[in-house]
Amino acid sequence: xxxxxxxxxxxxxxxxxxxxxAGSLSIEEVKEYAESLDGVVVxxxxxxxxxxxxxxxxxxxxxxxxxxxxxxxACSPRLHEPTFRTATEEGGLNKFRFExxxxxxxxxxxxxxxxxxxxxxxxxxxxxxxAKARMLEDLQPKSVPVEHSALVLGGGVGGMQAALDxxxxxxxxxxVEKAPTVGGRMSQLDKTxxxxxxxxxxxxxxxxxxxxxxxxxxxxxxxxxxxxxxIGNFTITLRKKARGVLDPTEAEARGIVGGGCNGCGxxxxxxxVIKPNPFEFGMAPRKAIYIYHPQVMPLQYTIxxxxxxxxxxxxxxxxxxxxxxxxxxxxxxxQIKVGTCIIAIGYDYIPIEEKREWGYKQYDNVITGLExxxxxxxxxxxGGHLIRPSDGQTPMKVGFVLCAGSRDNTGGVNKPxxxxxxxxxxxxxxxxxxxxxxxxxxxxxxxxxxxxxKMYEEFYYRIQNEGAKFIRGRVANILEDPITKNLIVNxxxxxxxxxxxxxMDMVVLAAAIQPKPEAEKIRQMFGVSKxxxxxxxxxHPKLNPCGTTTAGIxxxxxxxxxxxxxxTVAQAEGAASAASIPIHTGEVQLEPYFAQCVDDLCxxxxxxxxxxxxxxxxxxxxxxxxxxxxxxxxxxxxGTCGGFCPGGAIRMQHFTSPQxxxxxxxxxxxxxxx
Amino acid sequence: xxxxxxxxxxxxEEKLRDTSYYTDDSNPQFLExxxxxxxxxxxxxxxxxxxxxxxxxxxRSSYRIRLFMRKGVxxxxxxxxxxxxxxxxxxxxxxxxxxxxxxxxxxxxxxMRNLAFKYDIVPRNFLxxxxxxxxxxxxxxxxxxxxxxxEKLGLTRDPATTHSYPEYIPxxxxxxxxxxxxxxxxxxxxxxxx
Numbered sequence: 001x002x003x004x005x006x007x008x009x010x011x012x013x014x015x016x017x018x019x020x021x022a023g024s025l026s027i028e029e030v031k032e033y034a035e036s037l038d039g040v041v042v043x044x045x046x047x048x049x050x051x052x053x054x055x056x057x058x059x060x061x062x063x064x065x066x067x068x069x070x071x072x073x074a075c076s077p078r079l080h081e082p083t084f085r086t087a088t089e090e091g092g093l094n095k096f097r098f099e100x101x102x103x104x105x106x107x108x109x110x111x112x113x114x115x116x117x118x119x120x121x122x123x124x125x126x127x128x129x130x131a132k133a134r135m136l137e138d139l140q141p142k143s144v145p146v147e148h149s150a151l152v153l154g155g156g157v158g159g160m161q162a163a164l165d166x167x168x169x170x171x172x173x174x175x176v177e178k179a180p181t182v183g184g185r186m187s188q189l190d191k192t193x194x195x196x197x198x199x200x201x202x203x204x205x206x207x208x209x210x211x212x213x214x215x216x217x218x219x220x221x222x223x224x225x226x227x228x229x230x231i232g233n234f235t236i237t238l239r240k241k242a243r244g245v246l247d248p249t250e251a252e253a254r255g256i257v258g259g260g261c262n263g264c265g266x267x268x269x270x271x272x273v274i275k276p277n278p279f280e281f282g283m284a285p286r287k288a289i290y291i292y293h294p295q296v297m298p299l300q301y302t303i304x305x306x307x308x309x310x311x312x313x314x315x316x317x318x319x320x321x322x323x324x325x326x327x328x329x330x331x332x333x334x335q336i337k338v339g340t341c342i343i344a345i346g347y348d349y350i351p352i353e354e355k356r357e358w359g360y361k362q363y364d365n366v367i368t369g370l371e372x373x374x375x376x377x378x379x380x381x382x383g384g385h386l387i388r389p390s391d392g393q394t395p396m397k398v399g400f401v402l403c404a405g406s407r408d409n410t411g412g413v414n415k416p417x418x419x420x421x422x423x424x425x426x427x428x429x430x431x432x433x434x435x436x437x438x439x440x441x442x443x444x445x446x447x448x449x450x451x452x453x454k455m456y457e458e459f460y461y462r463i464q465n466e467g468a469k470f471i472r473g474r475v476a477n478i479l480e481d482p483i484t485k486n487l488i489v490n491x492x493x494x495x496x497x498x499x500x501x502x503x504m505d506m507v508v509l510a511a512a513i514q515p516k517p518e519a520e521k522i523r524q525m526f527g528v529s530k531x532x533x534x535x536x537x538x539x540h541p542k543l544n545p546c547g548t549t550t551a552g553i554x555x556x557x558x559x560x561x562x563x564x565x566x567x568t569v570a571q572a573e574g575a576a577s578a579a580s581i582p583i584h585t586g587e588v589q590l591e592p593y594f595a596q597c598v599d600d601l602c603x604x605x606x607x608x609x610x611x612x613x614x615x616x617x618x619x620x621x622x623x624x625x626x627x628x629x630x631x632x633x634x635x636x637x638x639g640t641c642g643g644f645c646p647g648g649a650i651r652m653q654h655f656t657s658p659q660x661x662x663x664x665x666x667x668x669x670x671x672x673x674x
Numbered sequence: 675x676x677x678x679x680x681x682x683x684x685x686x687e688e689k690l691r692d693t694s695y696y697t698d699d700s701n702p703q704f705l706e707x708x709x710x711x712x713x714x715x716x717x718x719x720x721x722x723x724x725x726x727x728x729x730x731x732x733x734r735s736s737y738r739i740r741l742f743m744r745k746g747v748x749x750x751x752x753x754x755x756x757x758x759x760x761x762x763x764x765x766x767x768x769x770x771x772x773x774x775x776x777x778x779x780x781x782x783x784x785x786m787r788n789l790a791f792k793y794d795i796v797p798r799n800f801l802x803x804x805x806x807x808x809x810x811x812x813x814x815x816x817x818x819x820x821x822x823x824x825e826k827l828g829l830t831r832d833p834a835t836t837h838s839y840p841e842y843i844p845x846x847x848x849x850x851x852x853x854x855x856x857x858x859x860x861x862x863x864x865x866x867x868x
Contacts, residue, residue, distance in 0.1 A: 397697070461775075464718055469747075472721070495721045495744050499694040 008039035008134040011067045012126060013058055015049035015074035017104050022047075024108035025118035030073065033123045039134050041065045050080050055087040062091030069133035073101040073126050078540075094138035096592070096654060101129040124667060131666035135659045139592040144633045146232035146582045147339035151176065153224060153522070156184020157565060158557030158572040159344035160206045165576035166342075167215035171583050174336055175210055176219045176238060178518075181296035182207050184346055188279065188370060190377035190384075192565060193428040194459030200295060200379070207297040217336075221302060225333065227341075227525040228615065230634050231552030232588050234338045242329045244289070244303030251324060261324040263291070263299035267314035275307050277381075281371050283389075284381035289314050289325075293379060303327070340579040343526060343536060344556040344572060345516055350405045350413045352511040357477040358401060364390035365485055365506045366478060369425055372508045376432050386436065388506050390485035395440065395505035398433055399489045400426040401475045402446040405512035415512040417533055420562040422510035423450045427460055429508060430468040442468045443502060445475045445491055453566065471500060478507055513562055526553050527614075535561045546575040551588070554579045593637025593654050595630045601649035602627040608641040608650065617641060700749035704789075708746050711785035714778040719743040725769035725779045737762035739769055739779050746782055755790040761797050794862050804850070804859040811836025811846050 012034035016022035027045045034043040042065045046054045049072055058070060070093065072084045077100045085095040103122045111118040148171060152163040155177030163175040175182070186192075187207075189199035210216050219238060226237035245267075251260030268287045276282035279292040288308040289301050301324075303314075308327070315325045349368060353361040360366045365388050367375070378384035388395050402422055408414035423446070430442035449470070451460040464470065473491035480487055487504045515534040523530055527550040529537040536559050539547035546554050556572040557563065563571065582588045595616075604626030609617045616634035619626050628649070642650040651657075681687050708716050719740075726732050726740045737759040745754040754760065760783065769779040790796060803813045812835065821831040832838050836846065850856050 461718070464720070465715070467717070470720075493695055493744075493748075496695065496741070496748070500696075501694045502697045 006068055008069055009041045009065060009067050010037075010039045010069040010071060010130055010133050011058070011061045011065060012037075012040055012043040012071045012073065012130065013049055013054075013061075014043070014045040014103075014126075015054070015072065016045065016047045017075060017108075018047065021074070021104050021108045024112050025103070025115060025122050029119050030103075030122045030126060034071075034073075034126050034130070037127060037130050039069075040130060041067065049074050050083050055083070055090075058084065058087045059091040062088070062093055067091070068093065068097060069130075069136055070098045071101060071126065071129045071133050072098070073103045073122065073129065075104040076100075076102050076106075096139040097133075097136050099129045099133040099136065101125040127666050127670060128663045131662045132659050135656070135662055136654075139653055141589040141592050142594075142632050143587045143589050144230075144232050145587050146585065147234070147337050148172065148583055149174065149336070149338045150579055150583065151234070151236055151336065151338040151341040152344060152556075153341065154184070154344035154346055154557070154559070155179070155182030155210070155218075155220065156344060156346050156557060156568075157186040157203060157206065158346070158568040159184070159342070160210050161569045161572035162342045162344060162556050162576040162579070163210055163216055164206065164213065165573055166580055167213045169576070169580050169584070170215065171580055172215050172217065174217045174219060174236075174238075174338065176222050176224060178221070178223050179292070180221045180243070180300070180302040181292055181298070182210055182218070182220060183292075183295075183297065185370075186565060187293070187295070189373050190380070191428060191432065193424040194453070194455045196428070196431070204295050204297075207295065211297045218298065219334075220298060220300075224522065224525060227527075230614070231550075231590075232339050232582060233633065234341060234552065236336050236338060236341070238334045238336060240332045240334060242303075242305060242331050243300075244305065244308070244326060244329050245301045246324050246326060247298060247300050251322070256323045259322045259324060261300045261318075262322065263296075263301065265291075265301075266317040266319075267301055267325060270313040270317045272311060272313065273307050273309060275304065280374050280381045281368075283371065283374060303329075339583045340552045340554065341526060342554045342556050342572075342575045342579050343522065343528065343559055344575075345519060345522060345559045347513045347558040347562070348516050349511045350415065350514050352405055352413070352509055354413045355405060358404065358475065358507075358509055359478045359480060359487070360509055360511075363478065363480040363485070363487060363507075364388070365395070365480075365487055365504075366509060367506070368509050368511050369422065369429070372429055373425075376429070376436070384436075386433065386506075388485070393505070394437055395433075396437065397502075397504045397506075398429075398440065398442050399475075399487065399502070399504040399507040400429060400442060400444045400446075401478075401489075401507060401509045402426055402444065403474055403512075404509040406510075407447070408512070413512075415514060415533065417562065418450065419510075419513045420450070421564040422512075423448075424453070424456055424459070424564065426508070426510050427451070427463045427468070431463050431466060434466050434468065443471055443489075443504065444468055445471050445473060445489065447472065447474050453564065471502075473500060513558065515559065519559060526550065528553055528555070531561075535559065546571060546578045551590075552579075552582065590633060591637065592632075593652065594632040594635040595637065595639075595641050596651045596653060597628045597630060598649045598651055599623075599625070599627045601647050603647050603649070604628070605646070608645055611640050611644050613638065613640065695748065695750075701751045702749050704749045704751035704754075705746055707789055708782055708785045711788055712778060712781035714781050715775075716743065716746045716777065716782050716785075718775050719747055719777060719779075720775060722774060724772050724774060728768040728772050729763075730766060730768065731762050731764055735759065735762050739763065739783065742783060742786060743777075743779055746786070751789075754786055755793060755795050758797065760786055760790060761800065791858075794858070794865075796859075796862065798863065798866070801859040801863050804855050805863075808847055808850050808856040808859075809843075811840075811843050 014027050031043045031045050042061050044057055048054050070088045085098050088098040089095040103125050107121050150166045150171050151174045152159045153176050163173045166173040186199055186203050192199050221243050222238050222240045225239040228235045245261045248260035267289045271287035271289045273288035274285045277284045277286035289303045310327050318325045374380040375386050405414050406419040409416045433440045433442050451457045472494045475491045477490050478487050487507050489502050489504055491500050493500045528548045531537045536555050538545045554575040556575040557568040606619050614634050616631045618629050620629045639652050642652040723740050726738050731737045763783045767780050807813050816837050836843050
């Protein structure tokens with residue numbers, strides 16, 4: 001054990017944080033108390049310790065008082081530990097000779113109106129920090145090399161943007177998409193707000209680009225099976241699902257020169273199996289061998305083996321030249337090594353049919369926003385003619401139900417958050433109705449119109465001016481006239497203060513969105529946390545919205561939280577930038593909070609191996625004995641093994657048992673109410 | 675939509691009346707007429723409430739200009755025009771000054787009053803004013819108390835208006851006759867049993 005033998009010489013620095021701390025407790029008393037503690041040779045205070053003069057106080061004091069430990073009582077380590085570590089290092093000490101007492105977030109902010117209590121607590125916090133500082137030791141961070149490649153999971157607009165940015169920055173990028181084509185949700189949209197650009201028109205150039213970028217390895221119809229490793233050195237196992245159709249490269253690998261799928265579609269023509277097309281939400285048929293739409297990337301058919309009857313008609317239709325179809329194809333696996341990963345897996349709708357009062361799936365003419373997109377889209381199942389599902393008639397009065405499941409705290413399928421883009425797409429839908437159907441009137445039932453983006457409020461103004469009717473009131477229920485199949489929408493016009501009962505030809509529900517069901521499995525594989533509502537958790541909501549608490553894993557798009565296309569693309573570019581930094585740096589420094597095995601105490605039982613959530617531990621032979629060994633780069637210093645080891649053979653650096661015991665002793669024996 | 679329950683009792687009928695807003699309550703032409711007469715984009719009101727908040731009449735009465743804007747947007751013609759509050763606007767134009775969507779709610783009120791007149795929906799005091807202007811050239815004619823006050827201030831007993839120059843009254847009457855104002859005011863008041 002390398003415990004420091006030198007006499008502790010500690011400096012304590014107390015931050016006012018303006019009035020954040022100084023407004024709730026006595027800095028002066030805490031300072032006097034710190035001066036009285038064993039091992040403390042200097043105590044000082046300053047208005048903002050994080051400022052340059054504040055840091056200079058630390059740097060100067062280290063030299064002047066020959067300090068070997070620094071304690072700063074201020075905000076949270078998450079905010080300013082790096083700042084003060086750097087100052088400690090600049091003063092000439094090892095940067096791990098620094099300890100922080102969080103007297104703001106954990107004290108002054110929560111005990112704002114208890115001057116004496118907060119002051120006493122701050123004293124205890126300083127006491128505990130000093131107790132640990134007395135026992136701090138020099139530690140050396142470990143550098144590991146970074147693989148010059150990245151993974152982007154999810155081929156929607158966010159994933160594609162991130163992949164294109166990474167690839168253009170010279171990084172080999174694996175773009176993995178579960179569906180047979182890239183494009184994601186955006187390829188299902190007709191037009192985009194507020195510019196009314198055709199969604200496919202602005203998306204397909206990106207789809208084509210990811211298909212032909214020399215640095216992008218596109219893996220469609222592929223899922224992540226397993227993730228191992230750590231920042232810089234991830235080993236990802238991909239499952240390439242059985243597609244039944246060879247692309248030209250695969251065909252050539254089998255000796256079929258000039259063969260493989262060219263997207264001609266002869267196979268689908270002869271396929272006898274007809275199934276609902278999920279891309280069109282079941283509103284159009286597809287064959288067992290299919291493409292989603294004509295602009296798919298790659299243009300390669302896929303067999304749905306759940307419905308394929310293996311009649312072989314497609315094999316004959318494909319012909320002896322191409323020989324693209326392999327009815328016996330099976331899932332294959334591939335291992336890739338990447339330095340960083342971006343997760344961009346998107347979102348799903350809530351099962352809005354569970355809101356029985358709105359009648360989705362009970363009443364023919366109640367549809368969702370995405371179904372509306374397909375019905376109004378020229379390449380959709382109706383060729384862009386909006387029709388009532390019940391009778392094929394053109395609707396003249398269309399109701400839009402906003403906050404359909406969003407901003408709802410009742411649990412179940414409902415979501416307490418705002419889904420953020422429904423207001424705007426409903427405005428766009430209203431515009432499209434008025435544009436395509438002369439005399440049609442859209443009625444928008446809303447609580448607030450949240451038109452927060454650039455040119456969004458102006459878009460709202462425009463749609464209102466075009467004649468859309470706005471009824472402020474959340475729709476209570478919808479009833480169907482059983483004969484006409486018209487819908488009676490009930491709410492209150494809260495502006496008028498009167499109940500409203502309006503007959504609509506069709507109703508579009510702006511259903512809330514939620515994380516994909518597979519998000520849970522994926523986040524566990526990548527070691528990413530989730531927030532209360534299930535969205536993947538960013539490292540910091542404001543200052544690190546693309547990163548996660550697992551180094552080397554980044555987030556883009558709606559999988560992190562609801563956002564529209566501009567925000568998704570912006571975050572994707574941010575994530576790509578963040579993910580490229582370690583790759584371009586070439587190496588990453590890891591916090592040296594590794595577990596260490598004390599070989600003399602280790603019995604080689606191996607019980608710790610199963611405890612480790614990161615697979616960082618192994619059993620090895622050393623000097624004729626079986627002992628545990630830590631792969632430091634994989635170890636996160638979580639302490640699970642150290643707490644568990646029955647022989648006490650595992651030592652957690654920077655959180656050693658003597659250090660923690662000293663903190664507990666300090667509090668119980670010296671501090672608190674005696 | 676059946677809205678009358680037929681209780682056989684007018685008072686009960688009124689009390690239990692269905693006050694819901696139904697689609698067919700709306701007269702879209704009403705909004706168009708209001709826009710045309712007021713020359714303001716009344717359809718663009720987004721109900722922020724700045725108008726009612728600015729209104730000096732609102733705190734002292736049940737007059738809510740925002741509600742008239744709303745009724746205009748919804749095409750609730752009969753309700754807006756039959757509401758006696760319509761006549762509580764003093765036309766101070768504070769709402770018009772402050773409307774964030776640059777509308778003129780005051781002019782919407784004026785337009786609705788014009789439309790109300792077409793249905794003979796006008797309060798008696800306004801009709802009496804019409805008669806007074808027709809007969810004297812003044813909405814508030816001079817009276818003896820006033821004349822005495824004027825004398826005390828060293829003014830002429832009557833101002834230099836139609837009171838001093840009654841020969842101009844026929845001119846005023848000609849304009850009012852063109853719009854059938856007196857005729858209509860007389861008729862409405864007569865029909866009311868006056």
